[in-house]
Amino acid sequence: MANNVKIIYNNQSYSFPIIEGSENEKAIDIKQLRSKTGFITYDPGYKNTGHCISNITYLDGENGILRYRGYSIDELCKKTTFLEVCYLLIFGELPTKQQLDKFQFDINKESLVDEHVKEIFHSFPKSAHPMGVLSSLTSAMIAFNPKNENKLSLKESAKSENDKILYNSTVKLLAKFPILSSWTLRKIKGLPLNYSSDRFNYVENIAYLMFAKPNQEYVQNDIVVNALNSLLILHADHEQNCSTSTVRIVGSSYAGLFASISAGISALWGRLHGGANQAVIEMLELIKNDNSNINKYIDKAKDKNDPFRLMGFGHRVYKNFDPRAKIIKKATDQVLNDLGIDDPVLDIAKEIESKALNDPYFIEKKLYPNVDFYSGIIYRALGIPIDMFTVIFALGRIPGWIAQWKEMRESNSPIGRPRQLYNGPNERSIK
Numbered sequence: 001m002a003n004n005v006k007i008i009y010n011n012q013s014y015s016f017p018i019i020e021g022s023e024n025e026k027a028i029d030i031k032q033l034r035s036k037t038g039f040i041t042y043d044p045g046y047k048n049t050g051h052c053i054s055n056i057t058y059l060d061g062e063n064g065i066l067r068y069r070g071y072s073i074d075e076l077c078k079k080t081t082f083l084e085v086c087y088l089l090i091f092g093e094l095p096t097k098q099q100l101d102k103f104q105f106d107i108n109k110e111s112l113v114d115e116h117v118k119e120i121f122h123s124f125p126k127s128a129h130p131m132g133v134l135s136s137l138t139s140a141m142i143a144f145n146p147k148n149e150n151k152l153s154l155k156e157s158a159k160s161e162n163d164k165i166l167y168n169s170t171v172k173l174l175a176k177f178p179i180l181s182s183w184t185l186r187k188i189k190g191l192p193l194n195y196s197s198d199r200f201n202y203v204e205n206i207a208y209l210m211f212a213k214p215n216q217e218y219v220q221n222d223i224v225v226n227a228l229n230s231l232l233i234l235h236a237d238h239e240q241n242c243s244t245s246t247v248r249i250v251g252s253s254y255a256g257l258f259a260s261i262s263a264g265i266s267a268l269w270g271r272l273h274g275g276a277n278q279a280v281i282e283m284l285e286l287i288k289n290d291n292s293n294i295n296k297y298i299d300k301a302k303d304k305n306d307p308f309r310l311m312g313f314g315h316r317v318y319k320n321f322d323p324r325a326k327i328i329k330k331a332t333d334q335v336l337n338d339l340g341i342d343d344p345v346l347d348i349a350k351e352i353e354s355k356a357l358n359d360p361y362f363i364e365k366k367l368y369p370n371v372d373f374y375s376g377i378i379y380r381a382l383g384i385p386i387d388m389f390t391v392i393f394a395l396g397r398i399p400g401w402i403a404q405w406k407e408m409r410e411s412n413s414p415i416g417r418p419r420q421l422y423n424g425p426n427e428r429s430i431k
């Protein structure tokens with residue numbers, strides 16, 4: 001099997017090496033393309049472009065496979081907690097009991113939020129979208145954590161000091177982001193803000209932060225906690241998606257972890273990305289209120305002249321079922337059944353899925369339900385307001401962003417700076 005490719009142009013032949021990953025994926029290494037040929041590539045949306053070599057997450061879009069550090073998400077959902085998956089993604093291995101206990105202890109130590117951050121939080125209007133609030137507060141964390149990784153030294157000798165700074169920033173983020181997220185939910189519901197409780201594990205604490213009511217004894221609902229644990233694991237990482245690539249490229253300029261993740265939160269907010277879980281419910285409600293006229297909306301989605309898209313369908317990588325959607329669909333049935341909830345939009349979602357999967361348009365374009373198609377229905381059943389759906393996605397994605405940022409920094413990636421093809425006016429003078 002050849003280990004290089006040749007480009008022949010104007011009778012000149014240029015050779016470029018083929019590199020191969022651990023799952024036999026192949027890439028043409030074009031690092032020398034411009035210096036050898038003077039050419040660049042053109043690939044809007046980077047659909048065919050790899051910008052890093054990563055050991056964290058493996059996706060097989062054709063076969064609907066998703067693994068974190070080699071473990072399938074199916075097995076991780078059945079056998080691990082979300083905090084163990086955080087540890088796996090960030091440090092490369094599942095933690096021993098001692099490592100997990102220390103990780104939880106270090107996170108608990110950081111579970112207070114500076115009262116000035118609460119003042120910033122209260123300065124936002126009640127109508128502010130939680131994703132905008134959280135992107136701002138995550139960036140504000142830089143001001144309250146002066147020894148943050150903006151000052152990571154480039155010197156090799158500073159590695160152990162850098163590791164300590166990065167570990168501290170990691171536990172700070174994992175400790176404070178759930179509190180800040182719960183504050184946005186409690187503000188929407190008009191509930192007083194609360195703080196973490198050490199009597200719970202990581203995901204139990206997230207449920208407590210979101211759902212505990214004042215002057216009422218808090219009774220944990222294990223159905224809710226187990227559903228949250230699986231949902232957060234399923235959202236924990238997804239290789240080089242839009243928001244993760246944003247985190248990596250912002251960090252590549254040597255901006256710090258908090259600043260990079262604040263940018264990632266903003267990227268995730270978009271309705272083509274993490275904001276799709278909110279857009280799916282809005283779409284299902286629209287269809288329900290239009291006499292559940294599903295065929296009308298499937299036809300709109302197929303009409304090239306109509307901007308309407310079937311939200312929650314299609315994916316850049318998965319040209320088969322998104323493995324997460326399969327697990328979430330099963331969990332949706334389970335949670336609604338266990339909670340005794342009958343949500344009419346679930347029936348509409350299932351009917352849309354069965355019609356689309358048998359429609360030539362969706363079949364030819366390989367459009368299947370993705371992670372966002374059913375997740376909003378579960379969040380709604382858990383009593384989470386619709387504006388919070390993408391926040392729950394972000395809560396899950398925090399460890400993936402940290403892991404990818406750490407890998408980018410440790411591999412000394414060059415600053416991200418794509419090229420362009422200029423097509424504007426040629427040189428001209430002011431008349």
Ligand code: SDX
Binds near residue numbers: 276367
């Ligand atoms: C996430 O990348 C990740 O890993 C993301 C994510 C993660 O975990 O980080 O998995 C999370 O973002 C999931 C995706 C959530 N977004 C949505 O559900 C929004 C609806 N889906 C689409 O907008 C779209 O499918 C994307 C954005 C997800 C992917 O878009 P691509 O890869 O750029 O593909 P495209 O827009 O070029 O579409 C290819 C064709 C087009 O038709 P043609 O121009 O070829 O005729 O398929 C059509 C599109 O019009 N198409 C759809 C469609 N999605 C694609 N037609 C109708 N409804 C849709 N949903």
